[in-house]
Amino acid sequence: MSATFLGMPATPPRSPYGTGNLRGDRKFPAAAHDELRNEQLRGNLGRATRTIRAKRLTVTGELPDWEELRDAGSAIKTDTMNRLPELLEELERNVTARGGTVHWARDGVEANEIVARLIKETGSEEVIKVKSMATQEIGLNEHLESLGITAHETDLAELIVQLAHDKPSHILVPAIHRNRDEIRQIFLKEIPGVDPSLDNVPAHLAAAARVYLREKFMTTEVAVSGANFGIAETGTLSVVESEGNGRMCLTLPDTLITVMGIEKVLPRYQDLEVFLQLLPRSSTGERMNPYTSMWTGVTPGDGPQTFHLVLLDNGRTAALADRIGREALNCIRCSACLNVCPVYERTGGHAYGSTYPGPIGAVLTPQLAGMDAARDDPNSSLPYASSLCGACFDACPVKIDIPSLLVELRHQHTERSGTTAEKLAMKAAAGVMSRPKVYTAAQKASGLGRVLAGRDGKFSHLPPPFSGWSESRDTPAPPEQTFRAWLASAEGAATMRAAADEHTRGGQPTRDQQQEEDK
Amino acid sequence: MRIGLFATCLGDTLFPEAVKSTAVLLARLGHDVVFPPGQTCCGQMHVNTGYQREPVPLVRNFAEQFGDASIDAVVMPSGSCAGSVRHQHEIIAERYGDAALRAGVATVKAKTYELSELLVDVLDVSDVGAYFPHRVTYHPTCHSLRMLRVGDKPLRLLRAVDSIDLAELPEADACCGFGGTFAVKNAETSTAMLQDKMRNVTATGAAVCTAGDSSCLMHIGGGLSRITSGTRTLHLAQILSSTRTSPHVLTEAAR
Ligand code: SF4
Numbered sequence A: 001m002s003a004t005f006l007g008m009p010a011t012p013p014r015s016p017y018g019t020g021n022l023r024g025d026r027k028f029p030a031a032a033h034d035e036l037r038n039e040q041l042r043g044n045l046g047r048a049t050r051t052i053r054a055k056r057l058t059v060t061g062e063l064p065d066w067e068e069l070r071d072a073g074s075a076i077k078t079d080t081m082n083r084l085p086e087l088l089e090e091l092e093r094n095v096t097a098r099g100g101t102v103h104w105a106r107d108g109v110e111a112n113e114i115v116a117r118l119i120k121e122t123g124s125e126e127v128i129k130v131k132s133m134a135t136q137e138i139g140l141n142e143h144l145e146s147l148g149i150t151a152h153e154t155d156l157a158e159l160i161v162q163l164a165h166d167k168p169s170h171i172l173v174p175a176i177h178r179n180r181d182e183i184r185q186i187f188l189k190e191i192p193g194v195d196p197s198l199d200n201v202p203a204h205l206a207a208a209a210r211v212y213l214r215e216k217f218m219t220t221e222v223a224v225s226g227a228n229f230g231i232a233e234t235g236t237l238s239v240v241e242s243e244g245n246g247r248m249c250l251t252l253p254d255t256l257i258t259v260m261g262i263e264k265v266l267p268r269y270q271d272l273e274v275f276l277q278l279l280p281r282s283s284t285g286e287r288m289n290p291y292t293s294m295w296t297g298v299t300p301g302d303g304p305q306t307f308h309l310v311l312l313d314n315g316r317t318a319a320l321a322d323r324i325g326r327e328a329l330n331c332i333r334c335s336a337c338l339n340v341c342p343v344y345e346r347t348g349g350h351a352y353g354s355t356y357p358g359p360i361g362a363v364l365t366p367q368l369a370g371m372d373a374a375r376d377d378p379n380s381s382l383p384y385a386s387s388l389c390g391a392c393f394d395a396c397p398v399k400i401d402i403p404s405l406l407v408e409l410r411h412q413h414t415e416r417s418g419t420t421a422e423k424l425a426m427k428a429a430a431g432v433m434s435r436p437k438v439y440t441a442a443q444k445a446s447g448l449g450r451v452l453a454g455r456d457g458k459f460s461h462l463p464p465p466f467s468g469w470s471e472s473r474d475t476p477a478p479p480e481q482t483f484r485a486w487l488a489s490a491e492g493a494a495t496m497r498a499a500a501d502e503h504t505r506g507g508q509p510t511r512d513q514q515q516e517e518d519k
Numbered sequence B: 001m002r003i004g005l006f007a008t009c010l011g012d013t014l015f016p017e018a019v020k021s022t023a024v025l026l027a028r029l030g031h032d033v034v035f036p037p038g039q040t041c042c043g044q045m046h047v048n049t050g051y052q053r054e055p056v057p058l059v060r061n062f063a064e065q066f067g068d069a070s071i072d073a074v075v076m077p078s079g080s081c082a083g084s085v086r087h088q089h090e091i092i093a094e095r096y097g098d099a100a101l102r103a104g105v106a107t108v109k110a111k112t113y114e115l116s117e118l119l120v121d122v123l124d125v126s127d128v129g130a131y132f133p134h135r136v137t138y139h140p141t142c143h144s145l146r147m148l149r150v151g152d153k154p155l156r157l158l159r160a161v162d163s164i165d166l167a168e169l170p171e172a173d174a175c176c177g178f179g180g181t182f183a184v185k186n187a188e189t190s191t192a193m194l195q196d197k198m199r200n201v202t203a204t205g206a207a208v209c210t211a212g213d214s215s216c217l218m219h220i221g222g223g224l225s226r227i228t229s230g231t232r233t234l235h236l237a238q239i240l241s242s243t244r245t246s247p248h249v250l251t252e253a254a255r
Helices: A028-036 A039-061 A066-082 A084-097 A108-122 A133-138 A140-146 A156-163 A180-190 A202-219 A245-251 A269-283 A316-321 A325-330 A336-340 A342-347 A358-369 A378-384 A391-395 A402-416 A421-433 A436-451 A483-488 A490-504 A511-518 B009-013 B016-028 B044-049 B056-066 B079-096 B099-110 B115-122 B142-147 B153-159 B187-203 B214-226 B236-240 B248-254
Strands: A101-105 A126-129 A150-153 A222-225 A229-231 A236-241 A255-261 A291-296 A306-312 B002-005 B032-034 B073-076 B112-114 B135-138 B165-167 B208-211 B232-235
Touching: A028 A342, A028 A378, A028 B187, A039 A269, A039 A336, A039 A342, A066 A084, A066 A269, A066 A325, A084 A101, A084 A306, A101 A108, A108 A133, A108 A140, A108 A222, A108 A255, A108 A306, A126 A202, A126 A245, A133 A140, A133 A255, A140 A150, A150 A156, A156 A180, A156 A202, A180 A202, A202 A245, A222 A245, A229 A269, A236 A245, A236 A269, A245 A291, A316 A325, A316 A358, A325 A358, A325 A402, A336 A358, A336 A391, A342 A358, A342 B187, A358 A378, A358 A391, A358 A402, A378 A402, A391 A402, A391 B142, A402 B044, A421 A436, A421 B044, A421 B056, A436 B009, A483 A490, A483 B009, A483 B016, A490 B016, B002 B016, B009 B016, B009 B214, B016 B032, B016 B232, B016 B236, B044 B079, B056 B079, B056 B099, B073 B079, B073 B115, B079 B099, B079 B112, B079 B142, B099 B112, B112 B115, B115 B153, B115 B236, B135 B153, B153 B165, B153 B236, B187 B214, B208 B214, B208 B236, B214 B232, B232 B236
Parallel strands: A101 A306, A126 A150, A126 A222, A222 A255, A255 A306, B002 B032, B002 B073, B073 B112, B135 B165, B135 B208, B208 B232
Antiparallel strands: A229 A236, A236 A291
């Protein structure tokens, strides 16, 4: 017998275990436990997300075609994912044709090596950075630091986080968990030569940061950026921001290195029309963001004379290969889902342990970095960090069905984790519930629970795994009679007969009839 | 109309009053309420916890119990169970079912409604002749609101109730933090959400907080009971079935 060997399809690369910032060291419930106790954090977050939520509703409500825009955004992204390879090659051709150099990085380790090599080649030991999720995801700053290269964040919030030796806790507002007083303390402690009488007025804080950053902009020759969009048709890259510090990085240095996740490509220049409306309105609740920078290759005598584009996979192909999960790659990182998420609002971003927190983080992180069942991976707890309330789905500008994706990832997790106590319990429950006779018997047995309840007919303490539930909630004891027992009883039959008779006699008077009668 | 009543496992076992009220209400409106005796559970808890193989027999049983062509509509006093039947049974049937199951699921899906949807959309009533002289606040549960999109149907029904004093719930559409096994697996986060919901509920000064889902009410009610608040929870069906002639809910509420 002969067999034709068709070749094994290569498994798509995932982010290697233990690299970058796509995994916390604790599971979500444990990390959330600490964050929930931080009253300051909960207060800051609640205030901030409430404000952004209200702003977003106002500016999305004023567009008559908002729903159509969302549909368009979703359709363009879905089309992009369906032909990602060809679009990426088109992007590469066009970037190269206009004087840029394209590098492909399978994972964060490769991307870090490429960026470090490119910086070394310039001879610089310092870089300025535009806020970038991709470099945060791969831990570029830490990698550069280990090689003696200092990376200065220039986005104000990102700078605050960096100076505080903290981690960002929000996609868009990394320092959302800090208030003005805390920021003042951080500046006083960390910015060399800062005026010791600095107060907490936002304008003064911004001015202090500006003096510090201006010096970096004027003296640093290499910049590292991310990209919000990469246009395949023209080879144009784009960064969208609020402060203009990004534009400084993109125009002043000699060398610009952009690290972009491969899902950020868009087919045509014209597609920006849709996304430049969707993104700012969904993220900051503004009609337009203050600065939109676009660059195409290099322009002699203007701006950086050397441009490198590093295209990062790091688990994206793995997500793309998953029929259901690929929808998550449509995300444009606007953070609207974070701002409406009741779980994020209470726990903050750090509890998710990843660069990507909140609802989309709970979907994206396990997809990019996996949920290693064998290692009892903290990432496996993320799909459960949601009450499935659906607010994220309603807010998402590209209509990603996050709740369904979470349910799907939970399923993938239980499928891979072998036999667990929970699985056995679920099987047993389904076994009982699929046999009506056994089910009725089980209901009777549960009624016996009443003897265990307190005298007020409530349980105030339950054994594990329900002890967490009973910490703050009473549980009623099962009533004496189930519904089906009542319906089958003489009392039930009589009640139902009486109700039907009432209809025959003309039914209950409605409000209007009642008022007539009362007159 | 011949209406198949699905009690839901939680309703049948723990909250029979909500199901009784649903049955009585529909009978009073002149409908034939049928209770297929082999019914058990829709499997929502399984699916939401990540199990899709295990509930296959439950999905099959549901389709068999309610598939009968003599049943014009299927109703349940639970937005989340209706959501499960309408949105999740299909996923299970496509993944692990056979052609028969897929067909059965499609049949029941098309005629399944949550109580307020059945009343307003199918039976075309918003004044069911109810009487409930108390201050009430309504919590729109997430699955009713965002999975079924029931909109203001429950509120239209409540506004038509005689003598009711309806108080608007602040931040009404915020999740109460139940989320099925979420409240067990992430009990502390769930509690933080519950606390805000309870603060908003008690701020209304309502005697009763109502909703279309016994599960969310179990959560909110369990919390309110723990802080010995003056507010109690009642299922929407219990308010709608309370009348001047049989104000059974009223006496219970006044207790
Ligand atoms: S999932 Fe949607 S709402 Fe969330 S960040 Fe991405 S695009 Fe924005």
